[in-house]
Amino acid sequence: MSVGAPKIPVVVAEVVEVNELIKRFRFVRRDGAAMPIFSGGSHVVVEMDDHGTRRMNPYSLMSHPADTMGYEISVRRDEVGRGGSLYMHNHVKPGMEMVLSQPVNLFPLDARAKKHLMIAGGIGITPFVAQMAQVETMGGRFELHYSVRSPALGAYVDRLQQHYGPRVHVYFDELRQQIDLKTLLKSQPLGTHIYVCGPKGMIGWVHATAKAMGWPDRAVHSEEFLAPPVGLAFDVQLAASGKSFTVQPNQSLLEAIEAAGVEAPYLCRGGACGQCETEVLRCDGHIEHNDHWLTDDQKAANTKIMPCVSRFRGAALILDR
Amino acid sequence: MSLDFNDETFRGDYTFKNSAKAIKRFPFPFPEDSYMYSVNMEPHVPGPVGSIFEHMFDVDEHYVAEMRDRAQVLADDPLRCQSLPHMELAGWDLLELIMESKARDYPHWFELHKDGNNWHWINKPLQIEQRFTFMDASTLPYGPLEYITRQTQGDFTLQDQRDDDLWIEAGMVTTQADWSLDFDIGMSFKQWHAPVPLAGQMGIFDRALKFLLKLQHGAPVRRFNWTMTVDPLLDTSPENYPKWGPSKTTMTPETIGHRQHLRVELQTLHRLPRSNAIVFPIRCYLIRFEELVTVPKWARRLHRVVRDIPDELATYKGFLRNKPLMLDYLAQFDDGQPTSLGFAPD
Incomplete structure (x- = not known):
């Protein structure tokens, strides 16, 4: 397939x-x-x-x-x-x-939402730019809360404010402006869905705050793409294709598999979608699981790896690929 | 009715029949002499000229009669077409997909002219001409899903994707193998598949759901399903079971070749672009045993498949009762010769 x-x-x-x-x-x-x-x-x-x-x-x-x-x-x-x-x-x-x-699309709007409450940090603004345009065309209700470091680094602030007016709220860290999240979440109409895209800390903060205030998990959506982290070089063996090679410090395992001429499935290349999940046949060492896909139990078992973002330290790693 | 389309019925006097050409292109679903479940999905890419895979949506000689039958089912029971409010965008996605495909693939029958959002649709076989505003449902006589599926063979369900699951939340279902949209609407993927025996334990639904959640726009997939139907009845619905269920008890060795049909569904799955929903067209093809046995390989193979199928499956597919009659009939066409792999006639 x-x-x-x-x-x-x-x-x-x-x-x-x-x-x-x-x-x-x-x-x-x-x-x-x-x-x-x-x-x-x-x-x-x-x-x-x-x-x-x-x-x-x-x-x-x-x-x-x-x-x-x-x-x-x-x-x-x-x-x-x-x-x-x-x-x-x-x-x-x-x-x-x-x-x-x-x-x-791994970060879709929930079509049932009565209102879309979007929370962006820095470059996390980009998916919302497209989503706001789509919601506006459909006549839907939304509000954006966008946190940036300074006016000089506030990408698209002017353009968004001009176009969407009071539906766009901007916060500048340099001016010590902060989203008052509790008040914001308290004042939303029933049927609101929350979307957050930005730094890891912000995503965790929004999830934790919403949960503590009794929001259902399924009404809070987030997207965080991980850049594949750099690390030490390591050796890997592919059992199905019979290849062995070294993954370089600034190369991901998935990139190394592709460079070896082996076809591997992928979609997000950021540890979120699960498409590249690969069976681990032998692991003498420690897998650095950097993905959001595998459960904690699966990570502890070391029988699966997400080669787009995860790395390895140890004597031998053999994959079923 | 033009020469391209049969004047025939799927109820009452049951005048449905397949021409020699339709038999030759029938989607015989068994690539080998036995059958068991599998996810069996493959890319829905164009197939050979003349085959049912030649185009994205196959339009065949039964088109006009099938649409007439659908209109009758809907007149009797409007709940066969439903769309929850948040699924309208997916309905527009589907309308666009079908109109663009048909206008491209069958330009002698269908035309689509666009001027921005002002669209002009011409369906010659059904003698429909419609000017409307794309994304404005008030400019069509029905919602977008109902409008376009009243003009397209096969059942359609629309699945919303959220919370790592698929939810069946809109559809047009009038040619179904004994399942009900009105009953299933709002269910999750595993909920609506719950009646299927064996497959759950085999892990088939886990794998299929995982695969579908990652289905990409521009890369549709397809698979076959099949069952057995007495008389060429498209609407074998639970709602109407009292009308068609008892027909299974009236089969005789004399009538089985004429009245027993193999019912094959070509199921395709497409990611829709604006809504991120998945559309699941289920296209039903019927062939009477008498027609099927004119292809020797298919006759041999169908005999072996029916003979060896587990009873749970024959029960689920609703033909355990008539299995002995079917085998007696089919056995006369099975000389025990080996069959070649694959669907195609030898």
Whole structure:
């Protein structure tokens, strides 16, 4: 069974410096055809050829879901990461040819919600930009609470406030402004769903606060893509394909499997979706489980690994792939 | 009615029949001489010219008569089409998918002209011409799901995806193998599959759900299901069981070849773009035993499948009672010769 949808060959139409940390990229199809319509909250995986290293990073789509002329993403520069965002910032120019995956939505709006309450931190704003556009088209009710470091780093603040008016609330850390979450959650109408996208701390804070106030778990939604962490190099053996290789410090296990010419399933490449789940046949050592997918029990058992974000330290790791 | 479409009935005098061409393209569902459950899904990609897989939505000689039958079922029981309020967007997604597919695949029968959200739809076989505003249900005579599925063969269910599960929350169901949308609406994936024997213990539903939650837009999949039906009745619903159930008790060796039908469902699954819902079209194909045995390989194989099927499955599929009659009839076409692998006639 394969879930592979055809990839989308694109050309970079526009690169815009939004502020000193964030650039926006617009992609159009090379053949001039229409892009698929998508649902707000979807991401695409952008394939990069970083001077011989193949990188595939997921980014939320932030263009209007009904805009079939092109897709837009925003990328925050990460100086200490593995280099995907630096590649996007330093090397991707208008006219370049790239490849995108089909959109996949792991952060959908709940269509039953009477109101959508969106809470964003920093670059976590991007899925909400598309979701607000979609909800507005449908005549739905929403409110955005958007926390950023400073006016200079507040991507899209002006544009969103201008367009959506009092439905957009902005908080600047530098001015010591904070979302008054308890008051906010206390004053919501029945049938409200909460969505949060931002730093790990913010996501945990919103979940914990809502839970303590008696919100049902299923009314609180979050999305956190993990960048594959860097780490020490380690060796791995693939039993089914009979290959052995070393995973480099700035390479993910999934990328190393692909570089070895072995097909492996994936969707989010950020530890969230479960698609790349792989059986561990032998583990002499310690798996660094960095994903949100496996349960704590599964992680402790060391019989499964999510190669998109997880790593290994020890003598031998053999996978059923 | 034009030459392309049969003038036939699926009730009353049951004049339904398959032409030689329709028999040749019938989706015989058994690739080998035995049957057991499996998820058996494959990409729903275009198949050979003339086959039922040639196009995304197959339109065949039964189209006009099937739509006439659906209209009658709905007139008798409007609850066969339902859509919970949050599923309207998925209905528009489906309307777009079907209109675009049919206009592309059958341009001599269907046309779709778009000027922004002002759409103009022409369905020549059903003599329908409609101008409407896309995403504005007040411009159509029915909601988007009902509008387009009154013009499309097969049943349709729409599944919302949330909380790592699929929820059946809209549908058009008039050609079903004994299940009820009115009963199932609002259920989760495992709830609506609960009546299926054996498969749950086999882990089939765990695997299928996991797979479907990751189904991607632009990559539809398909599988077959099958059962047995007495007389070419499309509407074998629980609601109408008193009307059709007893027909199973009236079979004789003389009538079985003519009245017993193999009922095959081509089930496809598509991710919808705006709503992130999944549409599940269930397209029913009927073939009477007399028609089926004109293909020697299919006659041999069907005999072996029916002979060896576990009783739980024959009970669930509703033909345990008539299994001996079926076997007596089919045995005369099974000379014990080996059959080749795959669905196709030799």
